[in-house]
Amino acid sequence: xAAAPSRLGPAVAAIAVALPMLAVxxxxxxxxxxxxxxxxxxxxxxxxxxxVANTLILVLGVVAxxxxxxxxxxxxxxACEFPxxxxxxxxxxxxxxxxxxxxAFVAVATLDYAGAVPTTxxxxxxxxxxxxxxxxTGGTIAVLALASYPYVYLMxxxxxxxxxxxxxxxxxxxxxxxxxxxxxVAVPLARPWLAGGAALVAMExxxxxxxxxxxxxxxxxxxxxxxxxxxxxxxxxLLLALLLLVFVAxxxxxxxxxxxxxxxxxxxxxxRAAERLALPGARGWAAFGxxxxxxxxxxxxxxxxxxxxxxxxxxxxxxxHYVGYILRTLGLAGMAALACLGLALVLGYAxxxxxxxxxxxxxxxxxxxxxxxxxxLAVGVVSALGAIDLRxxxxxxxxxxxxxxxxxxxxxxxxxxFLAVAHGPVLGGFARIRPSLEEAARSLGLSTxxxxxxxxxxxxxxxxxxxxxxxxxxxMKEMPITLMTRPFGWDTLAVRVFEMTAxxxxxxxxxxxxxxxxxxxxxxALLTWRMERAARAA
Amino acid sequence: MRLxxxxxxxxxxGVAAIDRLSLVVGAGRIGCLLGPxxxxxxxxxxxxxxxxxxxxxxxxxxxxLLSGRGTWVPPERRRIGMVFxxxxxxxxxxxxxxxxxGLHAMERDGRRQRALEMLGLVGLxxxxxxxxxxxxxxxxxxxxxxRALAPRPRIVLLxxxxxxxDADVRTELAQQVRAALIAExxxxxxxxxxxxxxxxxxxEIGVLRSGRLExxxxxxxxxxxxxxxxxxxxxxxxxxxEGTVLGPxxxxxxxxxxxxQLTTEQPPGTHVDLLLRPDDVIHxxxxxxxxxxxxxxxxxxxxxxxxxxxxxxxALSFAPSHHDxxxxxxxxxxxxxxxxxxxxxx
Numbered sequence: 001x002a003a004a005p006s007r008l009g010p011a012v013a014a015i016a017v018a019l020p021m022l023a024v025x026x027x028x029x030x031x032x033x034x035x036x037x038x039x040x041x042x043x044x045x046x047x048x049x050x051x052v053a054n055t056l057i058l059v060l061g062v063v064a065x066x067x068x069x070x071x072x073x074x075x076x077x078x079a080c081e082f083p084x085x086x087x088x089x090x091x092x093x094x095x096x097x098x099x100x101x102x103x104a105f106v107a108v109a110t111l112d113y114a115g116a117v118p119t120t121x122x123x124x125x126x127x128x129x130x131x132x133x134x135x136x137t138g139g140t141i142a143v144l145a146l147a148s149y150p151y152v153y154l155m156x157x158x159x160x161x162x163x164x165x166x167x168x169x170x171x172x173x174x175x176x177x178x179x180x181x182x183x184x185v186a187v188p189l190a191r192p193w194l195a196g197g198a199a200l201v202a203m204e205x206x207x208x209x210x211x212x213x214x215x216x217x218x219x220x221x222x223x224x225x226x227x228x229x230x231x232x233x234x235x236x237x238l239l240l241a242l243l244l245l246v247f248v249a250x251x252x253x254x255x256x257x258x259x260x261x262x263x264x265x266x267x268x269x270x271x272r273a274a275e276r277l278a279l280p281g282a283r284g285w286a287a288f289g290x291x292x293x294x295x296x297x298x299x300x301x302x303x304x305x306x307x308x309x310x311x312x313x314x315x316x317x318x319x320x321h322y323v324g325y326i327l328r329t330l331g332l333a334g335m336a337a338l339a340c341l342g343l344a345l346v347l348g349y350a351x352x353x354x355x356x357x358x359x360x361x362x363x364x365x366x367x368x369x370x371x372x373x374x375x376x377l378a379v380g381v382v383s384a385l386g387a388i389d390l391r392x393x394x395x396x397x398x399x400x401x402x403x404x405x406x407x408x409x410x411x412x413x414x415x416x417x418f419l420a421v422a423h424g425p426v427l428g429g430f431a432r433i434r435p436s437l438e439e440a441a442r443s444l445g446l447s448t449x450x451x452x453x454x455x456x457x458x459x460x461x462x463x464x465x466x467x468x469x470x471x472x473x474x475x476m477k478e479m480p481i482t483l484m485t486r487p488f489g490w491d492t493l494a495v496r497v498f499e500m501t502a503x504x505x506x507x508x509x510x511x512x513x514x515x516x517x518x519x520x521x522x523x524x525a526l527l528t529w530r531m532e533r534a535a536r537a538a
Numbered sequence: 539m540r541l542x543x544x545x546x547x548x549x550x551x552g553v554a555a556i557d558r559l560s561l562v563v564g565a566g567r568i569g570c571l572l573g574p575x576x577x578x579x580x581x582x583x584x585x586x587x588x589x590x591x592x593x594x595x596x597x598x599x600x601x602x603l604l605s606g607r608g609t610w611v612p613p614e615r616r617r618i619g620m621v622f623x624x625x626x627x628x629x630x631x632x633x634x635x636x637x638x639x640g641l642h643a644m645e646r647d648g649r650r651q652r653a654l655e656m657l658g659l660v661g662l663x664x665x666x667x668x669x670x671x672x673x674x675x676x677x678x679x680x681x682x683x684x685r686a687l688a689p690r691p692r693i694v695l696l697x698x699x700x701x702x703x704d705a706d707v708r709t710e711l712a713q714q715v716r717a718a719l720i721a722e723x724x725x726x727x728x729x730x731x732x733x734x735x736x737x738x739x740x741x742e743i744g745v746l747r748s749g750r751l752e753x754x755x756x757x758x759x760x761x762x763x764x765x766x767x768x769x770x771x772x773x774x775x776x777x778x779x780e781g782t783v784l785g786p787x788x789x790x791x792x793x794x795x796x797x798x799q800l801t802t803e804q805p806p807g808t809h810v811d812l813l814l815r816p817d818d819v820i821h822x823x824x825x826x827x828x829x830x831x832x833x834x835x836x837x838x839x840x841x842x843x844x845x846x847x848x849x850x851x852x853a854l855s856f857a858p859s860h861h862d863x864x865x866x867x868x869x870x871x872x873x874x875x876x877x878x879x880x881x882x883x884x
Contacts, residue, residue: 436626439589442613443620444640444689454639458630 024380031238070152095298097520101210309510429463539600546595570740588613619686810880
């Protein structure tokens with residue numbers, strides 16, 4: 001539009017927002033391709049085959065189990081009626097609040113040979129009673145699947161609620177029973193959502209660092225960490241990071257293929273809730289038992305264990321150090337949330353007034369981070385800032401690290417990883433502001449700046465709040481970036497969890513974990529509140 | 539204030555949305571641009587409001603140049619109010635705050651007073667505290683009008699103001715809008731594709747076709763003496779029959795010689811297409827002239843018959859509803875044209 005406010009400024013700002021991400025990626029690629037042949041041969045011989053096999057098995061196993069859990073539970077709560085359905089429909093989201101690394105150490109602490117559960121079982125059934133080892137590929141897969149099924153559950157449930165009702169009725173009118181309807185109509189229709197959910201699970205699994213560390217299960221992320229903190233070889237770390245990026249890209253391609261040509265269509269509200277399929281008697285209680293088991297394993301039991309351990313150690317452990325952990329965690333999360341929100345607003349505004357190839361490409365690059373594992377971003381940030389520091393030193397002299405190992409480096413990592421989290425709600429908020437509202441405001445005499453302050457910001461309100469909250473909680477939970485780029489002494493709650501679990505001090509890891517889980521409940525509560533509101537509106 | 543457009547053109551890639559359009563709406567008058575969709579009506583409004591920059595021509599309000607000759611006044615400084623098709627009420631503000639939104643230059647008390655006054659003018663004083671989603675479509679429309687009028691704009695533009703409303707509230711609402719505009723002594727220009735709306739609200743109407751103004755006139759003239767074949771077709775119902783001009787006020791047709799004043803005098807011998815309005819064709823059982831009923835539509839008080847004349851040409855006729863004839867029946871008709879509208883054939 002010719003009369004729109006200047007487009008140049010916003011487009012340039014969008015490019016500026018994308019620059020850090022670009023620098024990080026360039027650093028990874030440059031550092032990795034600069035690695036010499038000897039290093040490459042060493043890696044291939046000693047590390048790669050194991051790490052690649054481990055990663056592949058882990059991703060496939062976790063996606064398969066999480067997809068099965070998520071889809072079946074979504075179908076039960078969305079389209080069936082059984083005891084406790086209303087409760088489970090939101091309660092099954094609660095495991096989202098428990099980071100995989102917390103679930104992992106709780107599982108190891110309680111199910112390992114010396115843990116409470118096997119000990120009890122042996123005392124009942126004799127010493128020979130076989131308990132499957134939790135520190136195994138199977139155990140790792142089970143824990144990660146339990147931590148990540150809510151992604152599939154959430155997406156599948158949305159799909160089933162959106163057109164489950166009408167489509168199933170159509171299927172029934174054509175002679176298909178409800179179960180035939182599920183497999184022949186509802187699941188195929190939900191395929192884009194299921195593929196989206198499965199892709200999120202694959203991303204989370206590839207990115208996971210904390211849980212696999214607890215299990216001592218070597219994947220790319222732990223290999224990157226060890227290469228750097230064990231071998232002090234940033235080149236090796238960068239090379240592994242680049243290879244991990246290849247896996248991420250493969251997962252994204254797989255999602256595209258699985259989604260097929262289908263498109264997400266907007267969920268149209270006002271569809272009346274389906275006549276749910278009643279599961280009578282034993283079948284209803286079987287559904288209850290299934291949902292209750294997943295809920296208990298994914299949330300209730302870990303929460304009880306954490307609370308007990310935390311209570312036990314609180315008297316000794318809870319000292320002035322904790323004030324520091326909490327303040328640093330809240331401070332970092334707050335700064336990161338503000339930074340991400342500000343940059344997301346810049347991108348959103350740029351997309352609004354200067355939509356075009358430049359702005360779109362910039363937004364795409366700036367928000368790549370959510371698909372890129374934190375360990376990759378961490379080595380990228382360190383490498384990029386190290387190069388800048390080197391340049392500084394040649395100009396200004398001295399030996400100092402100007403950027404590397406500062407809070408700025410940490411924030412840069414967070415912004416690279418979580419800008420997309422803030423970008424989504426902000427962009428959604430802008431999209432809901434019709435262009436005619438802006439024109440109305442201008443015809444009533446408002447300048448460009450007044451349109452932003454009196455129209456955009458008030459109307460974005462909820463979106464801004466959501467964006468900040470999501471980033472805040474994600475940063476609180478974040479482990480690899482914090483661990484690898486934090487300034488000396490900047491230990492947060494997540495770092496404390498990592499250090500305590502590394503030493504097998506499970507009870508002492510429970511206290512910071514509990515704080516993280518409680519914070520993690522906030523976005524889940526927001527999500528369920530939205531779901532309830534949407535359900536009431538329908 | 540007087541609104542004037544001089545030779546305004548605006549092209550979008552591939553199409554000319556407005557083509558050398560000139561018009562004047564006198565101060566305090568209500569003008570209307572009428573045209574089918576895609577005729578460029580909305581582009582004209584958006585150009586006047588300043589949301590589009592014209593390629594050529596001048597836009598003036600009250601004699602002040604808003605755009606053209608190197609001048610460009612941005613929309614927020616034009617003092618031109620606009621009522622949008624989707625009303626564009628601010629969803630985060632109640633009705634009163636919506637109306638007060640454009641009064642930012644005033645102090646608090648004055649702002650509130652003026653906003654209440656405007657809500658009262660459109661009959662919504664009791665709804666001041668309601669939010670847009672709590673108002674009906676017609677109420678939202680009136681809030682939008684009150685908001686546009688509140689800052690005493692030089693000109694008010696209304697873009698298809700009734701198209702999002704139910705048919706049964708449109709006519710009444712159009713009268714209320716007209717009353718409000720007149721009470722505020724506002725100069726207004728609205729665009730619509732619905733001629734009944736245009737007739738209900740406007741003092742003068744311009745018929746727009748492919749970005750060009752075909753005729754600018756009072757409603758009665760548009761209907762009874764359309765300047766072009768397009769206007770004749772677009773305004774009201776009607777059909778054409780062939781005829782030959784015999785002399786001043788006399789045209790020979792298959793229905794006999796018709797007498798009346800031709801709106802544009804043609805020399806004898808000219809072949810013309812003569813416009814027949816349904817109210818020109820009177821159903822008369824006594825008449826020698828016969829036509830076959832090919833379509834009938836019951837409209838309560840009357841029937842609208844589509845008739846086939848002996849030559850095969852069709853004509854429309856309104857008949858009182860007790861004249862109930864079946865399709866295929868041949869009924870008597872006579873012509874009662876006060877004035878003739880004929881376009882040379884070519």
